[in-house]
Amino acid sequence: MEKVGTMGELKSDGPLKAKVDGKAIIVFLVNDAPIATQARCPHAHGPLHEGEICDTVLTCVWHGWSFDLVSGQCEEDPDMVLERYDVKVEGEDIFVSV
Ligand code: FES
Numbered sequence: 001m002e003k004v005g006t007m008g009e010l011k012s013d014g015p016l017k018a019k020v021d022g023k024a025i026i027v028f029l030v031n032d033a034p035i036a037t038q039a040r041c042p043h044a045h046g047p048l049h050e051g052e053i054c055d056t057v058l059t060c061v062w063h064g065w066s067f068d069l070v071s072g073q074c075e076e077d078p079d080m081v082l083e084r085y086d087v088k089v090e091g092e093d094i095f096v097s098v
Helices: 007-013
Strands: 002-006 016-020 023-030 033-038 052-054 057-059 066-068 084-090 093-097
Touching: 002 007, 002 016, 002 023, 007 016, 007 023, 007 093, 016 093, 023 093
Parallel strands: none
Antiparallel strands: 002 093, 016 023, 023 033, 033 084, 052 057, 057 066, 084 093
């Protein structure tokens, strides 16, 4: 697992962007817990860190497709699922493995 930031950074600065094992990832705060997923939208590679979150649903800014960050499921295409990665919080530090 690699450290990608702290809970303080996630709460104050919004989504955390990082690279883990060479893979671009992003960490969102959902219901006070970090969720790590791919940095680019699976539809057409839009920047997911610019998306808007309502409850647990992230909406991509490029074409408005929505993804539930808890299940990864896309609302527009049930066959499309966000990758999600293991996250561990130790004290303030957030670790992710891909
Ligand atoms: S690239 Fe995200 S909805 Fe199209």
